[in-house]
Amino acid sequence: MKKKNKKVNAAIIIIGNEILSGRTQDKNITFLSNWLNLNCGIIVEEVRIIPDVEKTIITNIKNLSKRFNYVFTTGGIGPTHDDITALSIAKAFKLKYLFHKEAYKILENYYGKKHFNDGRKKMAKMPFGSKLIYNPSSAAPGFITKNVLSLPGVPSILNSMIENCKRYLISGSKVHSQTINLFTVESNISKKLGAIQKKYKRFVEIGSYPFFRLGKIGVSIVCRSTSKNKLKQVNKDLLTLVKTKKIKIFHLN
Amino acid sequence: MKKKNKKVNAAIIIIGNEILSGRTQDKNITFLSNWLNLNCGIIVEEVRIIPDVEKTIITNIKNLSKRFNYVFTTGGIGPTHDDITALSIAKAFKLKYLFHKEAYKILENYYGKKHFNDGRKKMAKMPFGSKLIYNPSSAAPGFITKNVLSLPGVPSILNSMIENCKRYLISGSKVHSQTINLFTVESNISKKLGAIQKKYKRFVEIGSYPFFRLGKIGVSIVCRSTSKNKLKQVNKDLLTLVKTKKIKIFHLN
Numbered sequence: 332m333k334k335k336n337k338k339v340n341a342a343i344i345i346i347g348n349e350i351l352s353g354r355t356q357d358k359n360i361t362f363l364s365n366w367l368n369l370n371c372g373i374i375v376e377e378v379r380i381i382p383d384v385e386k387t388i389i390t391n392i393k394n395l396s397k398r399f400n401y402v403f404t405t406g407g408i409g410p411t412h413d414d415i416t417a418l419s420i421a422k423a424f425k426l427k428y429l430f431h432k433e434a435y436k437i438l439e440n441y442y443g444k445k446h447f448n449d450g451r452k453k454m455a456k457m458p459f460g461s462k463l464i465y466n467p468s469s470a471a472p473g474f475i476t477k478n479v480l481s482l483p484g485v486p487s488i489l490n491s492m493i494e495n496c497k498r499y500l501i502s503g504s505k506v507h508s509q510t511i512n513l514f515t516v517e518s519n520i521s522k523k524l525g526a527i528q529k530k531y532k533r534f535v536e537i538g539s540y541p542f543f544r545l546g547k548i549g550v551s552i553v554c555r556s557t558s559k560n561k562l563k564q565v566n567k568d569l570l571t572l573v574k575t576k577k578i579k580i581f582h583l584n
Numbered sequence: 585m586k587k588k589n590k591k592v593n594a595a596i597i598i599i600g601n602e603i604l605s606g607r608t609q610d611k612n613i614t615f616l617s618n619w620l621n622l623n624c625g626i627i628v629e630e631v632r633i634i635p636d637v638e639k640t641i642i643t644n645i646k647n648l649s650k651r652f653n654y655v656f657t658t659g660g661i662g663p664t665h666d667d668i669t670a671l672s673i674a675k676a677f678k679l680k681y682l683f684h685k686e687a688y689k690i691l692e693n694y695y696g697k698k699h700f701n702d703g704r705k706k707m708a709k710m711p712f713g714s715k716l717i718y719n720p721s722s723a724a725p726g727f728i729t730k731n732v733l734s735l736p737g738v739p740s741i742l743n744s745m746i747e748n749c750k751r752y753l754i755s756g757s758k759v760h761s762q763t764i765n766l767f768t769v770e771s772n773i774s775k776k777l778g779a780i781q782k783k784y785k786r787f788v789e790i791g792s793y794p795f796f797r798l799g800k801i802g803v804s805i806v807c808r809s810t811s812k813n814k815l816k817q818v819n820k821d822l823l824t825l826v827k828t829k830k831i832k833i834f835h836l837n
Contacts, residue, residue: 348791351628353617354761354806355793357610360633364606375604377640378633380613383791387630410771411792412778442771450774485794508607518663518695521703525665538601538636539664540608541738553607 339503406484410450421458592756659737663703674711
């Protein structure tokens with residue numbers, strides 16, 4: 332994986348009526364976001380969940396592939412009628428939708444010639460020029476088309492394939508994060524916290540998240556930055572704030 | 585709640601760096617989608633997860649509020665510097681951003697005059713003309729601005745407020761769903777399933793989802809329709825397919 336010492340970003344498109352309808356709880360967003368940041372220094376800046384509708388997929392692929400370094404799609408690459416991701420991406424980029432020779436061979440070997448039916452063959456059809464993302468769980472490969480990486484929707488299969496995406500990605504600067512959990516309410520610290528955020532505006536992103544734990548309410552202050560040094564400086568300022576306000580810190584682990 | 589006997593749709597905007605970064609697993613999408621469909625007959629057709637960035641929030645509010653009957657936002661309505669949802673919505677609709685008198689009173693009563701600091705006052709600031717969505721958990725109200733309903737990001741608080749959204753919503757036709765779990769693989773049924781989907785194209789949406797349960801692989805066939813009658817017809821066709829292919833049905837519960 333090549334390294335680029337600057338910001339590299341990505342968007343995720345979750346393609347699937349089952350997530351939109353509320354039937355299935357998505358697990359891929361959290362997994363992909365964490366993996367991309369920790370392993371590749373790639374920041375996920377937008378996620379969209381859209382239905383299995385060709386026109387919608389095309390619009391979103393066009394829009395997001397222009398605006399982000401990478402786009403990850405999940406879902407819709409299986410053998411059934413509702414699996415239209417590959418065809419839609421081909422249409423979005425005005426590419427032919429053809430059998431990928433290597434994918435065809437992989438699937439033919441996996442299922443055996445006798446059982447290699449039309450549904451299974453469909454999984455070897457991709458936009459022209461796509462490269463494969465190998466699948467160690469269930470053979471059917473994902474693929475990358477220009478800057479769009481297409482993965483399956485089943486989390487366990489997606490997870491097993493993720494390392495095979497690395498060869499196609501240029502990595503950026505990793506974002507480090509630091510969390511302090513405080514036994515206070517947000518409105519008690521909001522003014523000073525705002526001032527600290529202002530001071531480190533260009534370098535550190537400070538988030539404030541209320542929590543309820545062990546019957547007590549509190550606030551998690553999450554700081555994120557590509558610079559460990561700046562994080563240390565913010566931490567010092569936060570500890571001064573905590574001391575001044577006589578707030579208890581909640582130590583996890 | 586008024587009733588409209590046709591399709592009513594919605595989009596959800598999850599505003600929050602903590603979801604995008606993978607730190608927090610979102611729980612609001614599934615809850616909102618299910619609640620909207622089951623209680624209001626409103627179908628969620630798009631979800632976006634975006635960062636706490638004013639320009640991004642404005643762009644998305646403008647785009648989605650035009651395309652959908654309702655837009656739900658979650659997150660960013662607390663007292664800290666990263667809570668910019670209300671201000672951004674005001675800017676999106678070119679409305680003034682002012683104290684909402686009733687919200688101000690609710691919060692002043694809740695905290696007491698002495699403890700009603702700037703952070704807490706901020707939670708009473710809203711786009712001009714917004715109406716309140718009462719909050720039985722922690723006082724700070726949500727609000728509706730034109731067709732955009734703004735709720736907090738903390739799931740337990742959002743859940744406690746959801747019934748108070750109903751008065752602002754026009755309900756549509758409820759989507760009924762029916763699931764059959766089969767001990768087979770997708771590629772074994774994809775052709776016939778595609779034919780069934782084609783037959784009921786205008787009335788029923790058929791989804792096919794592989795699963796792994798009790799060490800066996802299978803497929804869940806999920807049919808969704810506003811017509812219970814059409815669902816029954818599809819079910820008949822599916823049972824014929826199952827019989828022809830000698831597939832075992834996996835009975836849950």
